[in-house]
Amino acid sequence: MPKSKTPSKPAKAKAAAASAPGIDIGISAKDRAGIADGLSHFLADSYTLYLKTHNFHWNVTGPMFNALHTMFEAQYTEQWTALDEIAERIRALGFNAPGSYSEFVRLSSIREEPGLTAAPAWHDMVQQLVDGNEAVCRTARKVLKVADAGGDDPTADLLTQRLQTHEKYAWMLRSLLQ
Ligand SMILES: [Fe+2]
Numbered sequence: 148m149p150k151s152k153t154p155s156k157p158a159k160a161k162a163a164a165a166s167a168p169g170i171d172i173g174i175s176a177k178d179r180a181g182i183a184d185g186l187s188h189f190l191a192d193s194y195t196l197y198l199k200t201h202n203f204h205w206n207v208t209g210p211m212f213n214a215l216h217t218m219f220e221a222q223y224t225e226q227w228t229a230l231d232e233i234a235e236r237i238r239a240l241g242f243n244a245p246g247s248y249s250e251f252v253r254l255s256s257i258r259e260e261p262g263l264t265a266a267p268a269w270h271d272m273v274q275q276l277v278d279g280n281e282a283v284c285r286t287a288r289k290v291l292k293v294a295d296a297g298g299d300d301p302t303a304d305l306l307t308q309r310l311q312t313h314e315k316y317a318w319m320l321r322s323l324l325q
Pocket of ligand 1: 220
């Protein structure tokens with residue numbers, strides 16, 4: 148009996164894309180792909196910063212414990228909700244969202260911080276979160292340009308809201324170090 152050939156992963160993805168219903172929301176396929184790619188990087192940055200903020204909520208020590216433990220919690224809780232909005236915007240544009248730690252590490256511009264061994268001192272944690280929030284802002288601004296060029300107002304709106312929030316977090320955290 149002849150063996151049936153199992154389709155490779157890219158061939159399967161191609162076949163799935165070909166059978167998927169078409170999308171015509173007034174943004175070209177090329178622009179949608181570029182915006183979705185930018186949003187994948189933005190999601191990876193946002194997820195890495197979320198995890199780092201939660202990590203520091205758990206592992207912070209020192210005289211600032213109470214203030215920082217509480218401040219980090221408020222920030223990671225808000226960030227967690229935003230992750231879903233970003234991923235679902237990628238889906239609305241017709242693409243899959245990254246959803247694994249290895250994908251986030253590959254796509255993120257922010258270096259993750261281990262929690263199990265040698266947690267940083269509180270002021271290093273705060274500095275890392277200032278840097279992380281600023282990095283998220285830089286990525287958002289890059290993607291915002293792509294979204295504007297493609298006439299994608301919902302993505303531009305989402306990124307503008309995230310910019311406002313992360314610039315505020317960066318300011319609040321920076322103020323702790325002055
Ligand atoms: Fe907690």
